[in-house]
Amino acid sequence: xxxxxxxxxxxxxxxxxxxxxxxxxxxxxxxxxxxxxxxxxxxxxxxxxxxxxxxxxxxxxxxxxxxxxxxxxxxxxxxxxxxxxxxxxxxxxxxxxxxxxxxxxxxxxxxxxxxxxxxxxxxxxxxxxxxxxxxxxxxxxxxxxxxxxxxxxxxxxxxxxxxxxxxxxxxxxxxxxxxxxxxxxxxxxxxxxxxxxxxxxxxxxxxxxxxxxxxxxxxxxxxxxxxxxxxxxxxxxxxxxxxxxxxxxxxxxxxxxxxxxxxxxxxxxxxxxxxxxxxxxxxxxxxxxxxxxxxxxxxxxxxxxxxxxxxxxxxxxxxxxxxxxxxxxxxxxxxxxxxxxxxxxxxxxxxxxxxxxxxxxxxxxxxxxxxxxxxxxxxxxxxxxxxxxxxxxxxxxxxxxxxxxxxxxxxxxxxxxxxxxxxxxxxxxxxxxxxxxxxxxxxxxxxxxxxxxxxxxxxxxxxxxxxxxxxxxxxxxxxxxxxxxxxxxxxxxxxxxxxxxxxxxxx
Numbered sequence: 001x002x003x004x005x006x007x008x009x010x011x012x013x014x015x016x017x018x019x020x021x022x023x024x025x026x027x028x029x030x031x032x033x034x035x036x037x038x039x040x041x042x043x044x045x046x047x048x049x050x051x052x053x054x055x056x057x058x059x060x061x062x063x064x065x066x067x068x069x070x071x072x073x074x075x076x077x078x079x080x081x082x083x084x085x086x087x088x089x090x091x092x093x094x095x096x097x098x099x100x101x102x103x104x105x106x107x108x109x110x111x112x113x114x115x116x117x118x119x120x121x122x123x124x125x126x127x128x129x130x131x132x133x134x135x136x137x138x139x140x141x142x143x144x145x146x147x148x149x150x151x152x153x154x155x156x157x158x159x160x161x162x163x164x165x166x167x168x169x170x171x172x173x174x175x176x177x178x179x180x181x182x183x184x185x186x187x188x189x190x191x192x193x194x195x196x197x198x199x200x201x202x203x204x205x206x207x208x209x210x211x212x213x214x215x216x217x218x219x220x221x222x223x224x225x226x227x228x229x230x231x232x233x234x235x236x237x238x239x240x241x242x243x244x245x246x247x248x249x250x251x252x253x254x255x256x257x258x259x260x261x262x263x264x265x266x267x268x269x270x271x272x273x274x275x276x277x278x279x280x281x282x283x284x285x286x287x288x289x290x291x292x293x294x295x296x297x298x299x300x301x302x303x304x305x306x307x308x309x310x311x312x313x314x315x316x317x318x319x320x321x322x323x324x325x326x327x328x329x330x331x332x333x334x335x336x337x338x339x340x341x342x343x344x345x346x347x348x349x350x351x352x353x354x355x356x357x358x359x360x361x362x363x364x365x366x367x368x369x370x371x372x373x374x375x376x377x378x379x380x381x382x383x384x385x386x387x388x389x390x391x392x393x394x395x396x397x398x399x400x401x402x403x404x405x406x407x408x409x410x411x412x413x414x415x416x417x418x419x420x421x422x423x424x425x426x427x428x429x430x431x432x433x434x435x436x437x438x439x440x441x442x443x444x445x446x447x448x449x450x451x452x453x454x455x456x457x458x459x460x461x462x463x464x465x466x467x468x469x470x471x472x473x474x475x476x477x478x479x480x481x482x483x484x485x486x487x488x489x490x491x492x493x494x495x496x497x498x499x500x501x502x503x504x505x506x507x
Contacts, residue, residue, distance in 0.1 A: 015207075019199050027192060031185065038180040042173045043141070050143035050166050051128040053097075057083060058145050058164040061099050061107065079108035092171035096135060100163040112136070113165050116144060133167065140167040209234050213241070225252040273311060279303045336383055338417055338493065339365045339374040339408045345387045346406050349395060357400045360391075364408030373410035374417050376495045378465050386461040389454035390421040390489050397425035397487070411495070419491040422474045427485035433471040458491075467493040 060082040083097050098109035112135055133142045144165040213233060227245040230238050283300045346362045353360035365374055387406070394404040402424040409418040428436060435441050437459040440452035462469045474486030 016200065016203055019203070020196060023192070023195065023199075027188070030188070034181055034184050035177070038177040038184070039173075041180055042176040046141070046168065046173055046176075047130055047143065050130070050141065050168060053095075053166045054128050054143045054145045054164050057097060057099065057166065058147055058162075061162060061164055062147060076108045083109065092175065093169040095169075096140065096167040098163070098165040098167075102162055109165075110135070110167070113142065113167055115163060135167060138169060140169055141173065142167040209237060213237065217244075225249075225255070276304055276308065276311070333377050333379050335375055336378045336380050337375050338378075338383065338387075338419060340367070341380070341384050342387050342406050342408050342419065343367075345384065345391055348388075349391050352395060353404065356395065356398075358395060358398050359403040360395070361403070361405050362407070363405060365410065373414060373495075374408060376417060376465070376493055378493075379461075382461045382464065386458050386491070387419065387421075389458050390419075390491075393454045393458075394421050394423035394425065394487070394489075398423045399425065415495060417493050417495060419493065420488060422486065422488045424474065424486045425484060427473050427477070427487050428471055436471070437469075458489075462491055462493070465493055467491050 057079070061079060079099055096110040096113060098111070098113040099107040100115065101107050104115070114133060116129075116131060128143050128145050131142050131144070133140055142165055144163060147162040147164065209232075213228070216228070225248045227248060228241050230241050230245075233241050279300050283297060283304075286296060286300075342364065343362055343366075346360060349360060391404065391406055398404050404424075405420075405422045407418075407420040407422065409420065411417060437455050439456040441456075459469055468491070470490045470492075472488045472490070474488040475483075477485045
């Protein structure tokens with residue numbers, strides 16, 4: 001099944017989207033607000049004109065009704081004449097008016113205008129009021145004024161109140177609103193694309209240091225791991241540069257450690273390979289000279305076999321070291337019984353211990369006693385390699401007649417399992433206990449033949465499993481040279497770890 005990788009995103013495009021999206025979202029809102037404001041602005045001058053018409057017509061109506069002696073036709077004629085003078089119609093709009101008497105009778109004007117139903121408290125100030133209404137199917141703007149009766153009385157429709165209304169269609173208002181909107185919107189069609197272009201160029205200029213940094217990194221040699229200069233990068237990019245510099249520094253240390261490791265490995269392999277070559281050349285010369293007797297040839301073959309064994313052991317140790325450093329091994333971890341692993345390793349080394357007259361033993365849970373107290377999530381191959389190297393190291397440094405014990409101690413609290421390998425060898429001086437875990441290091445004063453990688457592999461595997469390795473004397477030191485303190489290696493492995501630890505970078 002093919003893995004689906006997330007689509008690579010563009011930082012430039014994402015920032016541009018976040019900058020332009022609000023702008024494009026606010027622009028329609030700006031159009032709506034502009035329309036509302038334009039309608040309000042367009043209404044104001046025409047509302048004032050309507051209010052003046054209402055007041056002028058109401059004064060004329062009051063004057064006509066004050067005498068109370070003129071006939072209704074005469075009052076209507078005077079009001080119509082005054083209204084005709086005041087309400088000059090044009091080509092855009094039509095104007096309607098209405099004058100109602102104190103009893104609600106129509107004195108003059110348009111009968112189709114609706115009488116507004118006002119609350120009593122809203123009539124006390126006798127101000128001109130406005131409303132939007134309909135005459136037939138045509139929308140109009142209406143200005144109206146309630147006038148108190150000459151003889152007094154309560155205010156309100158039908159209670160000695162006269163009403164004057166003037167209505168006007170919305171042609172000029174709509175035209176003015178459109179002109180205002182055009183005056184505001186049309187420049188925006190120029191400003192908006194210009195703003196987008198300016199944002200584009202500003203953003204491109206803003207992220208230019210990233211492109212320059214990319215070019216500087218691309219132009220570097222593959223061997224150049226020196227820090228990137230932080231002085232000429234923006235403050236926002238400086239943390240990224242510092243993180244890259246930290247990575248380069250760690251990578252430089254890792255590569256230096258690998259170079260040192262390879263140099264040491266090549267140097268260590270030279271000895272068995274040189275022995276092989278020397279023994280082979282010696283055997284060839286003896287055969288050519290006719291002095292190759294079976295005894296000398298047998299001795300030469302034994303030396304070749306020994307050199308081959310040393311070289312094979314060195315290669316196996318190097319492979320084990322590479323496996324211990326492989327981070328991909330973490331994906332293959334499984335439940336491992338460290339007691340069962342230790343028992344198996346001890347059984348494998350019994351023939352060698354018998355050959356060296358060493359008492360090799362195991363202490364800990366047996367097959368029937370294994371339980372969750374000795375099981376942990378780990379890498380079986382690496383854990384086996386760790387135990388093998390501890391036991392192998394103890395057998396190498398323990399003299400004939402000595403004792404080597406591999407011990408597994410479960411934790412009563414179920415948090416850790418302890419692995420110990422104890423020997424009766426010469427021990428390790430406190431000053432060297434940290435150095436013995438370095439690759440190819442051998443304790444001073446020992447003539448033991450080995451690769452110097454065993455304890456380095458032990459430490460690497462322990463770190464991958466979040467374990468702690470300590471070295472101590474197996475017995476108290478005494479002044480008697482015949483009594484050796486021995487060595488006790490202790491590996492304390494946590495049982496409940498969510499993931500395997502990552503190896504520490506080489507210093």
